[in-house]
Amino acid sequence: MTENAKDDSNTPDHEEATRRYYESNDVDAFYDAVWGGEDIHVGLYAHAQEAIADASRRTVQHAADRVEDLLGPDATVLDLGSGYGGSARALAERFGCRVVALDLSEGHNRRHRAVNAGRGLDGLIEVVTGSLGHLPYEAERFDVVWSLEVLCHVTDRERALAEAVRVLKPGGALVFSDIMAAEETPAQALRPALSRLGAESLATPSFYLEHLSGLGLKADFEDHTADLAIHYARLDEEVHRRAAELRSVISAAYLDDLLANLPLWTDITRRRLLRWGLFHARRGAGATAS
Ligand SMILES: C[S@@+](CC[C@H](N)C(=O)[O-])C[C@H]1O[C@@H](n2cnc3c(N)ncnc32)[C@H](O)[C@@H]1O
Numbered sequence: 001m002t003e004n005a006k007d008d009s010n011t012p013d014h015e016e017a018t019r020r021y022y023e024s025n026d027v028d029a030f031y032d033a034v035w036g037g038e039d040i041h042v043g044l045y046a047h048a049q050e051a052i053a054d055a056s057r058r059t060v061q062h063a064a065d066r067v068e069d070l071l072g073p074d075a076t077v078l079d080l081g082s083g084y085g086g087s088a089r090a091l092a093e094r095f096g097c098r099v100v101a102l103d104l105s106e107g108h109n110r111r112h113r114a115v116n117a118g119r120g121l122d123g124l125i126e127v128v129t130g131s132l133g134h135l136p137y138e139a140e141r142f143d144v145v146w147s148l149e150v151l152c153h154v155t156d157r158e159r160a161l162a163e164a165v166r167v168l169k170p171g172g173a174l175v176f177s178d179i180m181a182a183e184e185t186p187a188q189a190l191r192p193a194l195s196r197l198g199a200e201s202l203a204t205p206s207f208y209l210e211h212l213s214g215l216g217l218k219a220d221f222e223d224h225t226a227d228l229a230i231h232y233a234r235l236d237e238e239v240h241r242r243a244a245e246l247r248s249v250i251s252a253a254y255l256d257d258l259l260a261n262l263p264l265w266t267d268i269t270r271r272r273l274l275r276w277g278l279f280h281a282r283r284g285a286g287a288t289a290s
Helices: 008-023 025-035 052-066 086-095 106-118 157-166 187-197 205-214 225-241 252-270
Strands: 076-080 098-103 125-129 142-148 168-181 217-223 274-283
Touching: 008 025, 008 106, 025 052, 025 225, 025 252, 052 086, 052 142, 052 168, 052 225, 052 274, 076 086, 076 157, 086 098, 086 106, 086 125, 086 142, 098 106, 106 125, 142 157, 157 168, 157 205, 168 205, 187 252, 205 217, 205 274, 225 252, 225 274
Parallel strands: 076 098, 076 142, 098 125, 142 168
Antiparallel strands: 168 274, 217 274
């Protein structure tokens, strides 16, 4: 069974390793070149050859559809692990809502602020450097808490969920996606693939559903594991097809590592060892987080 590690003692070291991973020039150049500079998450694919950037945009639109009843000019969203800011901009543009976008990486945040300013969205989006394990906000502040593909990097996921729910208004929604293990997948089967991200273990869908229920939320999970398989096949194809071009922005060592590692992801995804999808959880109106 996959571990859902809870270990406060290694959290700062683990966060520092995650921050260094995202701030390395190679990793940044890979995500920028292959995803297109807005998003870094799994796409929802219209077909198996769709552009990764277009499918990734669809994930944002679909997650936003799930919470559109809560969003408008008076609402505020907290985007946990906001990356390049694609979600924050899409939400601010579509709903006119405010977004507080929090990420560990000051490199991502600098870039995020610059793009927001260029698009005239800096009045709606506040970009904050920090960790989702220690949110510097009072309870019940946000209408929606949002997080796409971040929790796979977190060691103490119980704490992350509790923090997210603490800052959610009664009646508010938590919407997030994550790359997870299938329920019976042994942790060691995933380690060779996970090593590239520095992630130690993955959660499972039942882990999230049980913990969300324990926190008093009504939650559902949309299983889009088939899109995860397409996504890794597309990444693998793109990096192989564009290897010569990528060599001008990525070091030879990192590119060789990617060329060796991405087929491992394609393999474990096709063998159904992983799960991916969207969680949508609502806090009861008037409910206090337990
Ligand atoms: C895969 S990227 C996803 C970015 C963005 N959510 C998106 O969908 O495009 C993961 C992001 O989570 C951030 N991150 C990882 N661990 C974090 C933590 N403990 N607190 C805040 N941000 C974190 C990373 O710096 C990175 O920007």
